[in-house]
Amino acid sequence: MHEITRVEGLEILDSRGNPTLQATVTLASGHQGTAAVPSGASTGKREALELRDGDPARFGGKGVRRALAHLEGPIAAALRGRDAADQAGLDLALCDLDGTADKSRLGANALLAASLACAHAAAAGRGLPLYRHLAVDGLEPLLPVPLMNVINGGAHANNSLDIQECMIVPHGFERFGEALQAGVEVFHALRSLLQRYGLPTAVGDEGGFAPNVAGTRQALDLILEAIRAAGYQPGEQVALALDCAASEFHRDDRYVLAGEARAFTRAEFSDYLASLVNDYPIVSIEDGMAEDDRAGWGQLTDRLGRRIQLVGDDLFVTDVHLLAEGVEHGLGNAILIKPNQIGTLGETLAAMAYARRAGYAAIASHRSGETGDTTIADLAVATACGQIKTGSASRSDRVAKYNRLLAIERELGSAARFAGTAALGRH
């Protein structure tokens, strides 16, 4: 029994300068665990609620004092005396305590901070690294392929690109460290290219560049050129991935892309994405259709689901019930995993387990507003999900996750396995 004796909260800042929550859980043994919660910008409308104070006089309404009070009040009271190693039981108790479907009473930010900090405390109490503590029965630790967002658009940058994320996927390598190095070299090569073409090298929220490009194809052409300039083979070693975040530009049943000066029907937008897949080594498209456009998701999955990975982010919001519905109706073939979309670690693990059983891929993911917290790195390794999406190499909040994975790879030594190309080969 790893008895919880104290739960403390702290209001800290995220990478966008907005307040967020950190929790520290102390056990009777004296061991402690600390975790911080991130925050999204292009949030799915079915996400659990991130409780904000709404007082415009403080952080423009984004304060988290109420959530902090919930964390240190009712949540702390409910956790004291419980076993930190009983993650499922703790998280069930937290859900019951909140009592709402969307965690709007206590706030998903308050609940997740506590939930994650319990896991860290239990790991410390057991004398295990977090990825060992969270290890899923029968699965060996696996270092994930990084999906690195090198050109930012959409809600994450104020440039002309409608597609939110253009990512590189360094998969054709033996070790995580080699893949990361390749990704970073491509990122540096891209910076040089942008400079040469007189385009700005300022970065967006996730650390990727945010140039004013003339549409998606120019962004992808630049990335391909950067992959070659860095000495890697596009597709074979470093592939491409997109997060369209299509809910953001879905209006009146049309996909309105300012950069293409066009409003697409769902069929036309499927054609457009298929043409990109034909012309570029794209292995994964996230939120290629809007969260409410189930017909669009069905069409896109029929069209591309056997060729590439189609990831539901806003569509599934890390919710096992929405995922189950999606599996039943054949929507997509992968789920993005963001613990703060659902609000507890236990429910996050349940969604990942369901995906595994259903043959859906799972990608552990950061949010666009991040902290130095590295829990998702351990989560990816423990669940052997094979992929992690955590931005570019130019911001310390993103680099922290990559550095954690480097440390895990070293710690595992000769037992370290890298997911590599096999992680993408399910379709």
Ligand SMILES: C=C(OP(=O)(O)O)C(=O)O
């Ligand atoms: C990471 C993402 O952005 P946000 O955190 O803004 O939802 C995403 O959409 O996948």
Ligand SMILES: [Mg+2]
């Ligand atoms: Mg997304």
